[in-house]
Structure formats: structure tokens, C-alpha cells
Amino acid sequence: MSLISCQHITKRFGTKTALDDVSVDIPQGRIFGLLGPNGAGKTTLIRIINRILIQNEGAVLFEGRPITREDVARIGYLPEERGLYRKMKVGDQAMYLAQLKGMSASEASAELKKWFQKFGIASWWNKKVEELSKGMAQKVQFITTVVHRPSLLILDEPFSGFDPVNAQLIRDEILALKEQGATILLSTHNMESVEQLCDNIALINKSRLVISGSVDAIRRDYGQHRRSVEYTGAPLQPDSAVFDLVSDEAMDECRMALLAPAPGADNAAVLTALLAQGANILSFSETTARMNDIFISLVQS
Amino acid sequence: MNLHTIRVIITREYLNKVKKKSFLLITFLVPVLFAAVTVLPALIMLFAKEEGKKIRVLDRSAVVQPYLTDNALATYTFCPADTPVDSLKAALPASGQDVLLVVMPVPDSLFNLKAESYSLKPIGEGLKGELQARIRQAVKYKRIDDYGINGLPAIVENLDPDLSLRSYTLDENGNETVSESGVFMTVSMILGMMIFLFITLFGGGVMSSVIEEKSSRVVEVLISSVRATELMFGKIIGVALVALTQFSLWILLTVALIGLAGGMMGKNVFTQENVQAMGEMAGSGSMGMHPNVSVSSAGDLVTTLGSMPWGEIILCFFVFFFFGYLLYASLFAAIGSAVENEADTQQLQIPLTIPLMLGFFISIVAFRAPDSPVVFWGSMIPFTSPIVMLARLPFGVPAWELVVSIVLLILTVLLGAWLSAKIYKVGILMFGKKGSFKDLWKWLKMK
Numbered sequence: 001m002s003l004i005s006c007q008h009i010t011k012r013f014g015t016k017t018a019l020d021d022v023s024v025d026i027p028q029g030r031i032f033g034l035l036g037p038n039g040a041g042k043t044t045l046i047r048i049i050n051r052i053l054i055q056n057e058g059a060v061l062f063e064g065r066p067i068t069r070e071d072v073a074r075i076g077y078l079p080e081e082r083g084l085y086r087k088m089k090v091g092d093q094a095m096y097l098a099q100l101k102g103m104s105a106s107e108a109s110a111e112l113k114k115w116f117q118k119f120g121i122a123s124w125w126n127k128k129v130e131e132l133s134k135g136m137a138q139k140v141q142f143i144t145t146v147v148h149r150p151s152l153l154i155l156d157e158p159f160s161g162f163d164p165v166n167a168q169l170i171r172d173e174i175l176a177l178k179e180q181g182a183t184i185l186l187s188t189h190n191m192e193s194v195e196q197l198c199d200n201i202a203l204i205n206k207s208r209l210v211i212s213g214s215v216d217a218i219r220r221d222y223g224q225h226r227r228s229v230e231y232t233g234a235p236l237q238p239d240s241a242v243f244d245l246v247s248d249e250a251m252d253e254c255r256m257a258l259l260a261p262a263p264g265a266d267n268a269a270v271l272t273a274l275l276a277q278g279a280n281i282l283s284f285s286e287t288t289a290r291m292n293d294i295f296i297s298l299v300q301s
Numbered sequence: 302m303n304l305h306t307i308r309v310i311i312t313r314e315y316l317n318k319v320k321k322k323s324f325l326l327i328t329f330l331v332p333v334l335f336a337a338v339t340v341l342p343a344l345i346m347l348f349a350k351e352e353g354k355k356i357r358v359l360d361r362s363a364v365v366q367p368y369l370t371d372n373a374l375a376t377y378t379f380c381p382a383d384t385p386v387d388s389l390k391a392a393l394p395a396s397g398q399d400v401l402l403v404v405m406p407v408p409d410s411l412f413n414l415k416a417e418s419y420s421l422k423p424i425g426e427g428l429k430g431e432l433q434a435r436i437r438q439a440v441k442y443k444r445i446d447d448y449g450i451n452g453l454p455a456i457v458e459n460l461d462p463d464l465s466l467r468s469y470t471l472d473e474n475g476n477e478t479v480s481e482s483g484v485f486m487t488v489s490m491i492l493g494m495m496i497f498l499f500i501t502l503f504g505g506g507v508m509s510s511v512i513e514e515k516s517s518r519v520v521e522v523l524i525s526s527v528r529a530t531e532l533m534f535g536k537i538i539g540v541a542l543v544a545l546t547q548f549s550l551w552i553l554l555t556v557a558l559i560g561l562a563g564g565m566m567g568k569n570v571f572t573q574e575n576v577q578a579m580g581e582m583a584g585s586g587s588m589g590m591h592p593n594v595s596v597s598s599a600g601d602l603v604t605t606l607g608s609m610p611w612g613e614i615i616l617c618f619f620v621f622f623f624f625g626y627l628l629y630a631s632l633f634a635a636i637g638s639a640v641e642n643e644a645d646t647q648q649l650q651i652p653l654t655i656p657l658m659l660g661f662f663i664s665i666v667a668f669r670a671p672d673s674p675v676v677f678w679g680s681m682i683p684f685t686s687p688i689v690m691l692a693r694l695p696f697g698v699p700a701w702e703l704v705v706s707i708v709l710l711i712l713t714v715l716l717g718a719w720l721s722a723k724i725y726k727v728g729i730l731m732f733g734k735k736g737s738f739k740d741l742w743k744w745l746k747m748k
Contacts, residue, residue: 013747014743014746014747047730050525051525052521052524052525052529052730053730069303069528072525072526073526075525077521077522077525078522079518079521079522079525081518081521081732082518082519082521082522083517083518083519084517084519085317085513085514085517085519086513086517087317088317092313096309096313097522097523097526099305099306099309100306100309100310100523100526100527101526102305102306141522144522145522
């Protein structure tokens with residue numbers, strides 16, 4: 001079931017169309033990657049889901065009914081353009097943001113103390129934000145995003161500004177929140193983390209939805225159904241009825257070939273043809289494309 | 302509108318501003334300044350009285366002596382008319398006298414004198430004026446006497462009238478009250494200036510607060526939790542409460558300080574003499590020349606102050622401050638939303654600073670000519686009316702004019718707040734660009 005369903009969203013700013021008939025479903029309890037080059041319209045779509053902007057056409061459904069102001073309190077949003085009041089104390093600030101999300105003062109205080117303990121930053125409570133480093137401020141910001149236990153977390157470039165250790169901490173935290181049932185909308189240019197974290201993705205380019213679906217299916221589809229073979233023996237010859245040879249290289253102790261199967265040729269047919277050529281097969285696998293390559297090829301085409 | 306979140310926003314805005322060092326500083330410094338302005342002139346008068354100088358007089362004319370009578374400024378001793386000047390000069394340092402005054406006749410068609418003073422330290426303007434006046438008087442009466450007309454000196458004496466204009470205002474029933482125009486001017490000036498300062502100060506405060514949220518990028522998180530309009534009006538109300546707090550503290554502290562200063566110096570600060578002295582200092586320096594003409598008695602001053610419609614003035618002060626502030630604060634908020642640092646606001650602020658300055662200048666006209674057309678229209682047009690109407694108030698304003706002015710102001714506030722909210726909503730999300738008037742107009746038309 002979809003937690004959020006964006007249906008035929010169109011958003012115009014004056015004469016400029018920022019989103020053109022974009023439909024996206026974000027399944028409950030999954031991590032959903034929203035991808036696209038800069039200026040594609042990702043932030044606009046996120047702002048529409050958040051009710052910061054109102055779409056010109058289309059509808060946003062939350063648990064199957066039109067989203068309301070009250071639902072927004074169940075969203076935690078970490079914008080790409082983020083920051084905190086520089087002159088305000090960390091604790092006061094976290095309390096303020098938590099209360100704006102509808103928490104009572106006592107509830108906010110108890111929850112925040114727990115998170116501060118967990119992140120090992122309890123001693124920062126009375127520090128001003130301007131005394132913190134950028135990474136430290138990002139930790140505080142992450143806590144303020146999740147403290148009210150949102151059903152939907154929208155994270156726009158959540159790893160920027162973190163060192164590898166803290167990025168891992170945030171990654172673990174995102175996975176833990178998913179375990180607890182939260183749905184996560186992740187917008188990032190970091191394709192590695194998309195491969196690690198996301199279950200589903202949607203790619204937006206030039207205001208339009210280019211592709212959406214599960215990460216595995218997309219990687220397989222864009223892997224162009226190639227097979228990689230490690231073998232020993234005489235170099236392979238292409239067999240136009242069964243496969244084409246894309247590459248074939250000698251490694252230290254074996255050879256490594258990349259095959260493009262002919263239409264209609266399944267794995268059994270390819271393997272039979274390989275064995276017929278006398279190859280001693282060490283491994284045989286379907287290749288999947290890297291998200292990075294898929295992203296570049298889709299955006300450029 | 303969600304009351305919980307608005308309350309949270311107002312509380313933060315209020316506490317954040319009130320806890321600032323600059324707030325505390327201004328809150329405590331201004332009353333000290335006010336108190337100083339009120340008490341200092343009296344204090345100065347108290348300590349300005351110089352000890353009387355001892356003056357030795359060599360009067361070769363034999364006419365001046367009767368006019369030189371001892372007073373607080375000087376005590377005189379006279380030496381024989383045939384004493385040589387040089388010996389007196391030589392003796393001055395050891396004589397214990399401060400000044401040697403030499404007066405001798407000069408040949409002229411009319412009787413005339415020449416006067417010279419010698420002293421070890423330069424003599425002050427006050428003493429110099431006093432001596433000149435006395436000697437001039439002696440010459441004047443000697444000349445009158447020389448006409449030889451019987452009784453003329455007495456006639457001339459009586460020619461100098463003791464006159465001052467006492468102003469009364471009449472109400473419909475023909476009751477009259479003493480009204481001192483200087484007092485009206487002062488009260489009018491203070492009221493106009495206070496509103497002008499408050500609107501500029503706190504309107505600007507709203508703007509900086511908006512800019513702070515935008516430039517620190519905290520704003521996008523905020524408006525994912527609350528509506529942009531809730532944020533904007535929460536902020537405006539929060540700052541208004543700060544203004545009220547500051548205003549109340551100013552009044553309390555000023556009164557306390559003046560009372561304290563008065564108590565410390567005994568009862569002699571607000572004596573009639575000192576109140577008059579304050580009046581003289583506040584007015585132009587030339588008033589001192591004719592003390593009994595221009596300066597009203599302290600009694601008139603108090604009567605005039607008492608006759609002003611204070612209830613109406615205070616009520617109107619709050620009404621006009623509140624709505625004037627609301628109008629300008631929301632416009633300032635719209636401008637703040639277009640930029641990311643204060644330096645970029647200068648051009649955008651012009652449409653707001655011009656009417657504010659205009660209001661201030663018209664209010665200056667108001668306390669000189671309260672019934673002129675420019676003042677009337679200035680007190681009706683909403684962008685200047687808060688300042689100009691306040692400056693008009695002490696002189697009395699017909700009720701219908703007040704009502705029309707307030708209604709016009711409120712309508713403009715509603716329109717201004719609505720337009721500002723539209724600009725603000727779009728502007729705060731526009732990062733990385735410096736808004737221009739063209740942008741503001743574009744945002745205004747956006748749905």
C-alpha cells in the first residue's frame with residue numbers, strides 16, 4: 001500500500017513549468033529514492049508533498065485520502081537548504097522545532113534528551129549553534145527531523161556535511177527507522193547510497209518523470225541482460241545465433257568475457273554454446289548496471 | 302490557524318528578542334537618558350550659580366555708582382575718583398579683589414562713558430553682561446536727566462511695560478483654560494517622534510528576524526511545520542509584545558529614576574525657579590534676555606499639561622502605534638523575505654522609509670501649524686497618519702477625523718498584510734537571489 005501517492009502533479013511558476021504531470025507512489029515502510037539532476041523539480045515535488053507549495057493540477061494522497069495540514073505533522077523533513085538559528089541554544093532550538101510539530105513541551109524534552117544521549121551529544125544542550133561545527137549542527141538537525149516519530153521522513157541530501165563515520169551513523173539510523181515502520185523519501189545525488197539503501201526509485205528530469213520502479217528491476221533492465229563469464233581454456237568465439245562477444249580479456253589466471261545474448265537465447269542456451277566451445281567455466285552471472293551509469297544515460301538521452 | 306503553533310512561535314520570538322543584550326541595554330539606557338534630559342537642566346542651574354565677584358570700582362563720572370548695587374553676581378567697593386589707575390592696577394593682585402572696573406567720561410555730543418575691566422582671570426559672559434547693562438542704564442538716565450525736563454526719568458521708567466501674552470482656550474460652554482503653546486509643541490513633538498522611532502525600530506526588528514531565518518536556512522524546516530502566514534504573523538505579534546514590554550519598562554524606569562534623582566537632591570529640583578530654568582533652556586537662548594515676557598509661570602505649565610486630553614492621547618497612542626506598526630511590520634517582513642542579508646534591503650526599503658520620513662517631517666509642521674491642510678491630509682493618509690495624528694492630538698482633533706483616520710488605517714493594514722503575506726510566502730523560499738521590485742511584483746501575482 002502507498003503511504004503517499006502523487007497523482008498527475010503539475011506545478012507552474014509563472015510561465016515556467018517545474019513539474020509536468022508527475023505521478024509517484026511511495027510504498028509504506030520502504031526507502032524511496034527520488035533522483036534527478038539539479039533543477040529537475042525534485043525539491044518542488046518534496047515541497048508539494050509537504051504542503052509548502054500547492055500544485056496547480058493533480059492530487060497528493062496520504063494513506064489513500066487527500067493530504068491535509070494535520071498529516072504534515074506526521075512528516076519529518078530535512079531540506080537540502082537547511083540550517084538552525086545561529087544565536088540560539090541547541091536545546092531551546094530543538095525544543096522549538098519539536099513543539100512546532102505538535103509535541104508538548106514535556107514530551108519534546110523527554111524525547112530529545114533520549115536522542116541527544118544516543119548520539120552522544122548531551123553536553124551540547126546549552127551551547128549556541130554558532131559554536132558547533134557543520135557536522136555537529138547536522139547531527140542536531142537530523143534529531144530535530146525525527147524526534148516526533150514521523151510516519152514519513154523526507155531526507156534531501158542527508159549525508160552532505162558528514163564525515164564517513166557520521167554518515168554511517170546516519171545510514172544505520174535511517175535503516176533502524178525503516179525497521180520501526182517509517183517510510184523514507186530519500187533525495188540524493190549519491191548513487192552509492194541509493195544502491196545501499198533504496199528499495200524503489202523515481203527519476204525526474206526536466207520536470208518530467210523518466211522512470212520509476214524497484215531498484216533491482218531497474219538495474220536488471222538497464223544491465224541490458226549481459227552475462228559475465230570467468231573461464232579458462234581457448235578464447236571464446238562469438239556465436240551469432242546465441243551470443244555476441246562484447247569483450248574478452250585475459251586475466252592473471254583465467255579469462256573474463258562479457259556476452260550479449262541474442263534475442264530469445266536464455267541462460268541454458270548460452271551455457272550450452274559456451275560448453276560446446278570447450279570453455280572451463282569458473283563463474284557465470286547476469287550483470288546489473290550501476291545506478292550511476294543508469295542515471296547518466298537516462299539524463300543524457 | 303493553529304493556536305498551539307502560533308503560541309510557540311510568538312513565545313520564541315519574544316524570548317529570543319527580550320533575552321538579547323541589546324534589548325537590555327536599550328531598555329535601561331533610554332530611561333537614564335530621559336531622566337537626564339529632565340533632571341539635568343535643573344541640576345545644571347543648581348550648580349551653575351557662580352560665587353559673586355568682588356569688584357573695585359573707580360568711577361570718574363560720578364553717575365554710575367548708584368546703579369552698581371551688590372547682588373549674587375558681584376559686590377562692589379568704590380575708591381576715590383582721583384586715585385590713579387596705574388596704582389590700582391598694580392595693587393589688584395594683592396588687594397583680594399577679583400576685578401577692577403574703571404569708568405570715565407568721554408567727550409561726545411551727548412553724555413557718554415567708557416568702561417574698562419581688569420582682572421587676573423578672564424571674567425565670564427554673565428558678569429560682563431551685568432556690568433554693561435548697569436553702566437548703559439546709568440548713561441541712559443543721565444542723558445534723560447540732561448534734558449532737564451521735570452519728572453522725565455519717572456515717565457521713562459514707567460514706559461517699560463511688564464507684559465506677557467497669556468493664552469486661553471475656550472470650549473463649547475465658554476469655559477476657559479490657560480494653554481501654553483510651548484507645552485503643546487513639546488508634547489506633540491515627543492509623541493510624533495516616539496511613534497516614528499517605535500515603528501522604525503520594531504518594524505526593522507521584524508525584518509531582521511525574517512532575514513535571519515532565511516539566511517540561516519531554518520525557514521524551510523519551519524514552514525514544513527507551520528503555514529508561512531502563521532510564521533509571519535506570529536513573528537509580528539511576538540515583536541509587538543517586545544515593544545509593549547520595552548515601552549512599559551521605559552515608563553516605569555524613567556518615572557523611578559526621576560523620582561530617585563528628585564529625592565536625592567531634596568525638594569529643590571522642581572521648584573518654580575528650576576522649572577522656569579528648564580523652560581528657558583528648552584527654548585531659545587534669547588529668552589533669557591526678557592525673563593518675564595516669554596517664560597510662563599510653572600503654574601501655567603502645569604495647568605496646560607493638565608488640560609490636555611491625556612486619556613484620549615494614551616488610547617490613541619496605543620491604537621495608532623499598534624496599527625501603524627502592523628502596517629509597516631508586515632511590509633518590512635515582505636521585504637525581509639526577498640533578501641538574505643540586511644545590506645541588500647537598502648533599495649527595497651526606500652518605499653517604506655520615504656513615507657515614514659514624510660510623516661516625521663509633517664509632524665514637525667504639525668506642532669507649528671496644527672491646522673494646516675498638509676497636516677490634515679498627513680493625519681488621514683494611512684502611511685503617515687500614525688505619526689502626524691499623534692503630533693496633532695495635543696491640540697485637539699475632532700472625533701470624526703480620528704474615526705476616519707483609524708478606519709482608513711485599519712483597512713490599509715488588512716490590505717497591506719494580505720499583500721505582504723503573499724510576497725512573503727514566495728520570497729522566503731527563493732534562495733540564492735537578491736529580490737528586486739520586479740521579483741516582488743512577480744511573487745505577488747503568483748498563485
